[in-house]
Amino acid sequence: MGxxxxxxxxxxxxxxxxxxxxxxxxxxxxxxxxxxxxFYATTCPTAETIVRNAVTAGFNSNPRIAPGILRMxxxxxxxxxxxxxxxxxxSNTERTAVPNLNLRGFEVIDNAKTQLEAACPGVVxxxxxxxxxxxDTVVLTRGLGWAVPTGRRDGRVSLASNANNLPGPGDSVAVxxxxxxxxxxxxxxLVVLAGGHTIGTAGCIVFRNRLFxxxxxxxxxxxxxxxxxxxPQNGDGSVxxxxxxxSAATFDNSYFNNLARGRGVLQSDHVLWTxxxxxxxxxxxxxxxxxxxxxxxxxxxxxxxIGVLTGATGEIxxxxxxxx
Numbered sequence: 001m002g003x004x005x006x007x008x009x010x011x012x013x014x015x016x017x018x019x020x021x022x023x024x025x026x027x028x029x030x031x032x033x034x035x036x037x038x039f040y041a042t043t044c045p046t047a048e049t050i051v052r053n054a055v056t057a058g059f060n061s062n063p064r065i066a067p068g069i070l071r072m073x074x075x076x077x078x079x080x081x082x083x084x085x086x087x088x089x090x091s092n093t094e095r096t097a098v099p100n101l102n103l104r105g106f107e108v109i110d111n112a113k114t115q116l117e118a119a120c121p122g123v124v125x126x127x128x129x130x131x132x133x134x135x136d137t138v139v140l141t142r143g144l145g146w147a148v149p150t151g152r153r154d155g156r157v158s159l160a161s162n163a164n165n166l167p168g169p170g171d172s173v174a175v176x177x178x179x180x181x182x183x184x185x186x187x188x189x190l191v192v193l194a195g196g197h198t199i200g201t202a203g204c205i206v207f208r209n210r211l212f213x214x215x216x217x218x219x220x221x222x223x224x225x226x227x228x229x230x231x232p233q234n235g236d237g238s239v240x241x242x243x244x245x246x247s248a249a250t251f252d253n254s255y256f257n258n259l260a261r262g263r264g265v266l267q268s269d270h271v272l273w274t275x276x277x278x279x280x281x282x283x284x285x286x287x288x289x290x291x292x293x294x295x296x297x298x299x300x301x302x303x304x305x306i307g308v309l310t311g312a313t314g315e316i317x318x319x320x321x322x323x324x
Contacts, residue, residue: 034310035149039128044120048148051112051129055136058108063249066137067200068104073134073304074196075100076127078183079162081307083155083314084127089321090158097163102203106321109133113320126320127152131304138296141199143251146297149305153314156323169206169266173275176268183306189299191272191281195292197243198255202265204230205237210267218274220262227265241265251293256286 040047058065076086079094086094087109094100109129116124128150139145167179180190208231214224223245230241242248243265244255255269259282264270272278285292315324 034308035151035305037147037149039150040120040124044116044123046119047116047124047128047150048132050115050119051132052136054112054115055108055133056140058105058111059137059140063141064201065105065108066141067196069108069130069133069137070196071200072103072105072109073130074193075103075163075166076130077303077306078166078179080155080157081309082127082131082152082304083307083309084125084130084152084317084320085155085158085162087126087130087320088158088323092160093158094160094163095158097160097166099163099166099168105133109320113317117318122316122318124316125152125154125314126317127154127308129320134300134304138251138300141249141251144293144297146301149301151308151310153309153311154317154320154323155309155314167268169202169268170210171268173271173278177277183303185299185303187277188281188295189302191278191285192292192295192299193303194269194272195253195255195285195296197266197269198251198253199248200243201240201248202243203237204235204239204241207231207241207266208233208237216270218262219270223261223263243269253285253290253292256282256290256292260286 055065055069072086073082075094076082076084079085086100086103087106089095089106095103095106109126112129112133113124113126116129128148131150131152132148135146135148165179167176171179176190177187180186180193185193207227211224211228211231212233227241231237231239245258245263245265247254258264259269259273262270262273264273273282284290285295318324
């Protein structure tokens with residue numbers, strides 16, 4: 001996840017209450033500047049239903065699209081703001097940047113857009129579809145839903161070079177803090193959003209460099225041996241490993257418990273436990289009384305309003321993979 005220009009978070013959280021939307025337990029955020037809940041209530045009242053049905057169909061066909069779409073939204077927001085620029089295809093676009101090569105779920109977003117254009121032509125932005133879809137994937141993996149403020153418009157620029165500074169799997173806590181702080185997100189939100197790794201996998205090539213000649217005694221040695229078996233030094237780098245051992249298909253707080261046991265797969269995850277700046281936050285989120293799900297919903301709304309285009313800025317793309 002990266003950026004090249006200063007972006008701002010244009011929302012304020014006053015509260016996070018629990019309500020019910022479409023039968024799901026839902027975290028309802030406070031007021032948001034620039035976007036608002038129910039933006040399409042009049043212009044396209046079926047918008048959220050269409051997106052949810054498209055995501056559900058994609059998930060039922062391939063559950064791996066859940067962490068894929070969540071990660072895609074994260075990568076979109078950290079590069080020039082949440083403007084759907086990661087969805088644009090073509091040479092030298094964000095999709096061709098190394099951190100984005102394994103993103104998945106584009107076909108789900110395209111399917112939702114096709115249906116929305118049939119129902120409400122030129123109304124719903126691709127950036128909003130992605131924000132809604134990210135929420136829906138969390139719900140499908142048994143996490144807490146939230147009311148998504150909408151009203152984003154789509155960006156017209158997508159360059160691979162803009163994605164060079166996305167937070168990486170080897171980043172220290174200090175580097176992660178710098179990258180999140182530049183976008184208005186604090187250290188607690190950093191840790192909470194990292195909890196999105198409770199679902200999904202990583203390819204061996206992403207973290208194999210830390211598996212051999214590792215003298216870090218805070219790493220669970222039995223787990224290290226297990227990873228070495230799954231990802232041998234000269235093995236297939238595309239082999240996938242669960243980021244949350246034992247619970248990779250369920251959105252819960254077990255990810256933090258694994259960090260405390262020295263079972264963080266990525267170095268950037270592992271250091272959240274070993275660094276004194278983030279360890280207390282991990283300890284709170286791993287407890288039986290953890291507020292992780294509610295905090296994740298709150299942090300996602302904050303993140304999804306980074307550098308949004310609203311009003312007369314940007315455009316509403318006819319297809320998500322190309323500018324108009």
